[in-house]
Amino acid sequence: MPEGHVVHRLAAAFTDHFVGHVLAASSPQGRFAEGAAAVDGHRLLAAEAWGKQMFLGFEGDLWLRVHLGMYGMWRFSGPGLAGIGRRTGKEAEQDEDGRPLPRGAVRLRLASNTHIGDLSGPTFCGIETPAEKAAATAAIGPDPLRPGARPGRAWDIISASKMSIGQLLMRQNVIGGIGNIYRAELLFRARIEPHKPGRDLTRAQFDALWRDARALLRDGVRDGAIITTRPQDRPAGTPVVGRRMRRDARSYVAFRNGEPCRICGTPIAMELMAGRKLYWCPTCQIR
Numbered sequence: 001m002p003e004g005h006v007v008h009r010l011a012a013a014f015t016d017h018f019v020g021h022v023l024a025a026s027s028p029q030g031r032f033a034e035g036a037a038a039v040d041g042h043r044l045l046a047a048e049a050w051g052k053q054m055f056l057g058f059e060g061d062l063w064l065r066v067h068l069g070m071y072g073m074w075r076f077s078g079p080g081l082a083g084i085g086r087r088t089g090k091e092a093e094q095d096e097d098g099r100p101l102p103r104g105a106v107r108l109r110l111a112s113n114t115h116i117g118d119l120s121g122p123t124f125c126g127i128e129t130p131a132e133k134a135a136a137t138a139a140i141g142p143d144p145l146r147p148g149a150r151p152g153r154a155w156d157i158i159s160a161s162k163m164s165i166g167q168l169l170m171r172q173n174v175i176g177g178i179g180n181i182y183r184a185e186l187l188f189r190a191r192i193e194p195h196k197p198g199r200d201l202t203r204a205q206f207d208a209l210w211r212d213a214r215a216l217l218r219d220g221v222r223d224g225a226i227i228t229t230r231p232q233d234r235p236a237g238t239p240v241v242g243r244r245m246r247r248d249a250r251s252y253v254a255f256r257n258g259e260p261c262r263i264c265g266t267p268i269a270m271e272l273m274a275g276r277k278l279y280w281c282p283t284c285q286i287r
Contacts, residue, residue: 001070004177005220007049008145010074012221013084014047014056014117021112023058028102028109028118035127036108038062044110051140051176053124055133056110063133064108069123075103078115084224085117143176144214145221151210158198158206165201166194167274169209177217184254184279185228186212193285194278228252233262253279 025040027033039058046057056064066072074085077100099116102109108119119125128136141157142149154175158168168174169183178186187194190209192201220226227250238249252262257270257279266283 001179002052002068002072003179003182003217003220003226004049004051004143004145005217005226007052007054007068007177008217008221009084009224011047011049011054013076013081014044014054017078017080017115018044018110018112018117019047020044024109024111026109026111028106032107032125035064035125038127039064049143050137050146051143051172052179053136053140055137061130063128063130065124065126065128065133065136066119066122067124069121072122073120075118075120076116078112081115140172140176141174144210145177145217151207154210155203155206158201159203161198163198164195164273165192165198166278166280168198170274170276175210175213178213180276181226181251181254182213182216182228185216185226185251188252188281188285189228191285194273194280226250226254228254229262253281255279 020043022041022043023039025036025042027036039062042058042060042062044056044058046055048055048057053065053067056066058064068074076085099111102118104120106118106120107122107125110117110119142151142153144151157174158165161168166183166187169178169186170180184194186209189212190205192205192209216226216228225245227245229249229252233252234249235246238246253268256268258267260266261268261281261284264281264283266281268279269282270277270279272278
């Protein structure tokens with residue numbers, strides 16, 4: 001499932017390449033024909049990321065809300081979109097106007113004169129009024145990447161909860177945009193045991209988690225990849241720049257179950273927590 005940095009990159013791509021343009025909207029798959037018709041021929045006015053959800057604002061007070069979920073993705077064609085979403089590829093078949101034909105079950109296609117965005121497999125895709133959009137964003141916890149985010153709202157929930165901090169960080173009504181990888185890495189970097197009840201965290205621990213979340217998510221937006229290791233903890237000779245970095249050097253604990261901890265050498269543990277894989281170091285992360 002894409003985490004918050006990916007959604008912010010997508011929103012930035014729409015802002016840079018689609019906002020201000022009148023868009024043709026269609027549903028090649030047919031499952032979103034009514035929604036596509038509602039915004040077809042309308043100018044895109046805004047693109048916003050809130051946690052793991054994106055909102056595209058069109059003329060006529062219409063908002064398209066998209067939650068990619070586990071399997072959703074955007075495919076793009078047009079200049080300036082390298083590294084954002086997925087590319088349609090030069091090998092894609094083209095229509096009579098030279099545009100790439102939809103690839104797979106495309107729920108929604110948004111097209112300007114120069115760029116195309118194809119949405120496939122989202123958990124949610126719908127047209128909403130401003131009031132519905134406001135209600136949806138109000139239900140999302142503070143997003144560390146959004147200006148004006150209020151971490152105190154998250155602290156109020158966490159500090160009163162018996163639930164483990166490992167579960168709380170995955171709840172989008174607590175903090176927006178944190179997913180399985182960031183959850184594992186943030187807790188490791190803070191040396192917090194993931195089963196620790198939220199109410200047992202100190203305010204200093206929470207504040208450090210929030211600052212680190214903001215920093216790591218911003219790095220993710222910049223790099224187009226989740227990279228949480230500090231330079232001194234990476235294998236020798238590891239490139240430092242974004243996607244050029246080897247995948248086995250990017251994380252401390254995520255996807256490294258059974259491998260030695262980069263700090264203490266203890267095998268990284270993995271278990272299911274609320275149906276999702278949790279990675280952690282039993283030695284470095286203590287209550």
